[in-house]
Amino acid sequence: GAVVSQHPSRVICKSGTSVKIECRSLDFQATTMFWYRQFPKQSLMLMATSNEGSKATYEQGVEKDKFLINHASLTLSTLTVTSAHPEDSSFYICSARAGARYEQYFGPGTRLTVT
Amino acid sequence: EDQVTQSPEALRLQEGESSSLNCSYTVSGLRGLFWYRQDPGKGPEFLFTLYSAGEEKEKERLKATLTKKESFLHITAPKPEDSATYLCAVQEPGNEKLTFGTGTRLTIIP
Numbered sequence: 001g002a003v004v005s006q007h008p009s010r011v012i013c014k015s016g017t018s019v020k021i022e023c024r025s026l027d028f029q030a031t032t033m034f035w036y037r038q039f040p041k042q043s044l045m046l047m048a049t050s051n052e053g054s055k056a057t058y059e060q061g062v063e064k065d066k067f068l069i070n071h072a073s074l075t076l077s078t079l080t081v082t083s084a085h086p087e088d089s090s091f092y093i094c095s096a097r098a099g100a101r102y103e104q105y106f107g108p109g110t111r112l113t114v115t
Numbered sequence: 116e117d118q119v120t121q122s123p124e125a126l127r128l129q130e131g132e133s134s135s136l137n138c139s140y141t142v143s144g145l146r147g148l149f150w151y152r153q154d155p156g157k158g159p160e161f162l163f164t165l166y167s168a169g170e171e172k173e174k175e176r177l178k179a180t181l182t183k184k185e186s187f188l189h190i191t192a193p194k195p196e197d198s199a200t201y202l203c204a205v206q207e208p209g210n211e212k213l214t215f216g217t218g219t220r221l222t223i224i225p
Binding site: 032043046091097104107 | 146147149151156157158159160161164202206211212213215216217218
């Protein structure tokens, strides 16, 4: 149980284009989903927290107009990187938490490369 | 400010050589301490949640323990497939966020 999927696993896009990453909880309802970014050999950096049907809460320094998060249902959240630039290249990971439990279950991650 | 410090940064062990990884934390209150395993290019895999000092959890060759200031992840007779980065994270009451340590990169040599 507690499986989270992400799609795509890898994406390469050109500078200035937008990219959407999907995060799905496959076997549970995720009241809260989280989006992280991870640079090589570094730990996870929380970007934003989203609750189903509500606006996402962004961490300090994360541009909400650049990283659009939608949590439209209890099993799906999307992260759209708008007008991507090479510095947005990174490993993006989502996680999901079921209402009564504290632990987060992570997706397999999406490697974004902006050329 | 919450702080989570993991040590050592990297650890190389021979297969079968038991050892412990440390996670020290400074928080105003603890709702839970979490251990995850992360393989290269993958998302973290949940291992354990510990809620209060004195609690212990076990899974195969791994055992996690918790005191008021730190947690240990003990690995007994490790195998090469235990090689990964082990992350700990803490959560405070009333806060949904996890604060992660920088991880311990464990390598088990056959």
